[in-house]
Amino acid sequence: MLKTNRREFLKTSGCLVIGFSIGNISSGQNSFIPQELPQSIRRYPDINAWIEVLANGKVRVFTGKAELGQGIRTAIAQVAAEELELSMENVEVVLADTLRTPNEGYTVGSGSIEQSAMAVRYASAAAKMKLLELASDKLKVPVDELVTTNGKVYTKNGRNPITFSEILDGKQISGQVKEPVKLKAKSEYRLSGKPVPREDIGWMVRAHQNYLHDLRFPGMVHARVVRPPVYGAKLKTFDAGYVKKKVPGVLKTVNDGNFLAVIATDEYEAMRAQKVLGQSATWTEAAKVPATEKDLKEYILKLPVETDRVQEKGKITSEEFTHTATYFKPYIMHGSTGPSCSVAIWHNEKLHIWSHSQGIYPLREAIAQMLQMPADKIEITGVPGSGCYGHNGADDVAAEAAIIAMAYPGKHVRLQWSREEEHGWEPYGSAMVVKVGATLDATGKILYWKYDLWSDSHSSRPGGRAENLLPARYIKKMFTSSSKGYIGGATRNSEPYYSIPNQQVNANFFRGPLRVSALRSLGAYGNIFALESFMDELADNAKKDPFDFRLMHLTDQRAKDVVQKLGEMVSNVKPGDGEGLGIAFSRYKNSASYCTVAALVHVDTTAKTLRLKKMWSAIDAGEVINTDGLKNQTEGGMIQAASWTLKEHVKFDGTNISSTDWGTYPILRFSETPEVEVEIIPRQNEEVMGAGEAAQGPAGAAIVNAIFRACGKRIRDLPVKLFQD
Amino acid sequence: MKKAISIHVNGTTHTVNVDPSTPLLYVLRNQLELNGPKYGCGLQQCGACMVLIDGKAQPSCMYPVSAVKEQKITTLEGLGKEGKLHPVQEAFVSEQAAQCGYCLNGMVMSAVSLLSDNPHPDDDEIREGLHRNLCRCGTHSRIIKAVKRASL
Known part of the structure; x- marks a missing residue:
């Protein structure tokens, strides 16, 4: 399958390749390969599933x-260039594509470095071993007397240079990645662990075609979908003749059950047709979104739930705690800057889709199910979109483009969601409520801890299930959702990383009124907001310094180090009048990166203003591949979480979602943005750990803790409304 | 009804056959095949679609193309001279001031416009100058540094 596809690609790529010999991709695990190899390598052990040597070196x-x-x-590119002793310019990277790349599932959970970069490291090292062995045969020189640099293999005295292409004689590297793979010593790294600049930022400033939104094909047509007035409304009537007459350039109205779309030659015509067709359509009344936004916390606590015991340690003897609190976070949206977009073509019994989905392989399975066709008739090429921060409209728009393309064969169909569609129809990050109680012992240490959370699912990704694709709920062969989604997401970071002898954590799962799925860090943002706010409240109760209070409950030295590092970073900060410094700690998923955040706020009770002045973060992500990349992610994570914490909640009004644009769903603007500073704790000899979501939780908690230190007001309901209550 | 309309973009006059009410953004992206200006909201709320109209950064998503026939329009593609990047573009690369980069076009355009009015803005003036532009990745601090660098 992959063999044919890769061949097809090479014909059209315009790049001469020196032949190839792709083996079968084994989808199952290979029992004789030891566990130490990265999981992606165990699934795709062939070297040339990962590495291809091109004729140009x-x-x-x-x-x-x-x-x-x-x-x-x-x-x-860094890890491959490192192991293969190449310069960055001599490595090109092909991103997820069902035609060409391994299936590495979803790009989620801060797992790209842990999974894919490590797989590429092993595959590159194995490729280098193979190249040296082949060169050794050719040159009649033992492997250990050979060296490689910049795509050539030499003898140690610098003689007999032979290029990778010459070594391979027009073939590709065959064989599998098998233990023992001799990895380059970390002490010899030239590129890994360095702030290597991103080449794609150069493409962005030059306006090169970098995004899915920029794809153009000859004869491409434009589509728009007519949305129902509310979730679940049923289409009664529409007037295709009227739209055809009223808007020139309309090519076709596509209707399948309650799914309604229109295709036009020109994009602006498609937008006008969407409006006119929408005005002509009538819908049945459907279940309205309840008018609960204002008292959502109370509403959630009354919903029926399924309860799971997440953690039980020691004994909770009584429910009488010396300190209790209830925290709330509302629905928050991904709010990508560029609304979701997709291009699809149905041609020669094949459906090709271009998508900015986080998981093109699972999306293919789900679309195959929705269209009731074999998955091998569908190819999906991943192309970068606007940042998504989780499961936004990317999969939905691709599924919709697929339906429309099937109805209009032979043409590339481009479907672009509007701002209103993105805001109103994306799956949000679930609202959550947390009730927590604790009792301190005489020394101020936590003796008892009880934590109860309420949450909807934090992932309803397609994952091969059609019902999680928005249009599958509207077409004639309707798919309805029965699964409660990935409930593990809600409990992420609900267990304290602190040493507490008696503790109990319970999760109550409800079905809320809004469509929900994975938003950056899943439940960790809500849980760490609650947990680290409560730690701050307890520290205050125990009359302890917030740093000391955390340190006295931590046993993991790396956790302590990240707290102490933050302490050093802010040691010279002396909050002035109306200012407060707040801190928070978390280890993402309790198994990935360690991250602490400090926030400095200024509260002016007379002018009724709150200003977030600066945020600091100390992070330990184990071995770091790109230090600037890690800083960029952590800075961005803090600022994004500041926006969530200070400003964001999805509004709904008893009829429908009323957050339909940036006016009704404001996010942080430049005037409100804090300065940020990040320090990395170097751990190059440790394992790599996911870091992209590590700052979300502690950033939120640090801000509310800072507000408390500044003005004595404890914020327990998000977003922060210091002067509006 | 489509009409032939001439517009001046990046130093060249282009004649396009479009409905005169088509917003400039769609003409730039679809007829002129420019990638710089991006669709973000269509409501002049986010700045992703910004271009320079007679040197001032303006969102292009709502102006009908027929309203900008006389003006000089510059897009991200037209900022550099003789194959060299504009100093603001250079600064964005130097500061690595992007994550997804979707908003970058508008940020660069706003910054170019700001620096032409005020060549040495302080931090608050930079924040004010970029107020119309939204970034969802939280790259604000790097963008401010890039504008600062370009102003030196």
Whole structure:
């Protein structure tokens, strides 16, 4: 399958390649390969599933992950260039594509470096071993007397240079990545662990075609979908003749059950047709979104729930705690700057889709199910979109483009969501409520801890299930959602990382009124907001310094180090009048990066203003591939979480979502943005750990803790409304 | 009804056959095949679609193309001279001032416009100058540094 596809690509790529010999991609695990190899390598052990040597001396690397703005393209190129002793210019990276790359599932959970970069590291090292062995045969020189640099292999005295292409004689590297793989010593790294600049930022400033939104094909037509007035409304009537008459350039109205779309030659015509067709359509009344936004916390606590015991340690003898608090976070949206977009074509019994989805392989399965066709008739090429921060409209728009393209064969169909569609129809990050109680012992240490959370699902990604694609709920062969989604997301970071002898954590899962799925860090943002706010409240109760209070409950030295590092970073900060400094700690997923955040706020009770002045973060992500990439992600994570914390909540009004644009769903603007500073704790000899979501939780908590220190007001309901209550 | 309309973009006059009410953004992207200006909201709320109209940064998503026939329009593609990047573009690369980069076009355009009015803005003036532009990745601090660098 992959063999044919890769061949097809090479014919059209315009790049001469020196032949190839792609083996079968094994989808199952290979039992004789030891566990130590990265999981992606165990699934795709063939070297040439990952590495291809080009005739021009460059090396092409295949990753199953998508570029979301996290800089994975650069990190992947760094590890490959490092192991193969190439310069960055001599490595090109192919991102997730069902035609070409391994299936690495979803680009989520801060897993791109942990999974894909490590797979590429092993594959590159194995490729180098193979190249040296082949060169050794050719040159009749033992492997250990050979060295490689910049795509050539030499003898140690610098004689007999032979290029990778010459070594391979027009073939590709065959064989599998098998233990023992001799990895380059970390002490010899030239590129890994360095702030290597991202090449794609150069493309962006030059306005090169970099985004899915920029794809243009000859004869491409433009589509728009007519949305129902509310979730679940049913289409009664529409007037295709009227729109055809009223808007020139309309090519076709596409209707399948309650799904209604229009295709036009020109994009602006498609937009006008969407409006006119929408005005002609009538819909049945459907269940309205309840008018609960104002008292959402109370509403959630009354919903029916399924309860899971997440953690039980020691004994909770009584429910009488010396300190209790209830925290609330509302629905928050991904709010990508560029609304979701997709291009699809149905041609010669094949459907080709271009998508900025985080998981093109699972999306393919879900679309195959929706269209009731074999998955091998569908190819999806991943192309970067606007940053998504989780499961936004990317998968939905691709599924819709697929339906429309099937109805209009032979043409590339481009479907672009509007701002209103993105705001109103994306799956939001769930609202959450947390009730927590604790009792301190005589020394101020936490003796008892009880934590109860309420949440909807934090992931309803397609994952091969059609019902999670928005249009699948509207077409004639309707798919309805029965699964409660990935409930593990709600409990992420609900267990304290602190040493507490008696503790209990319970999760109550409800079905809320709004469509929900994965938003950056899933439940960790809500849980760490609650947990680290409560730690601050307890520290205050125990009359302890917030740093000391955390340190006295931590046992993991790396956790302590990240707290102490933050302490050093802010040691010279002396909050002035009306200012407060707040801190928070978390270890993402309790197993990935350690991250602390400090926030400095200024509260002016007379002028009724709150200003977030600066945020600091100390982060330990284990071995770091690109230090600037990690800083960029952590800075961005703090600022984004500041926006969530200070400003954001999805509004709904008893009829429908009323946050339909940036006026009704404001996010942080430049005038409100804090200065940020990040320090990395170097741990180059440790394992790599996911970091892209590490700052979200502690950033939120640090801000509310700072507000408390500034003015004595404890914020327990988000977003912060210091002067509006 | 489509009409032939001439517009001046990046130093060249282009004649396009479009409905005169078509917003400039769609003509730039679809007829002129320029990638710089991006669709973000269509409501002049986010700045992703910004271009320079007679040297001033303006969102292009709502102005009908027929309203800008006389003006000189510059897009991201037209900022550099003789194959060299504009100093603001250079500064964005030097500061690595992007994550997803979707908003970058508008940021650069706003910054170019700001610096032509005020060549040495302080931090608050930079924040004010970029107030119309939204970034969702939280790259604001780097963007401010890039504008600062370009002003030196």
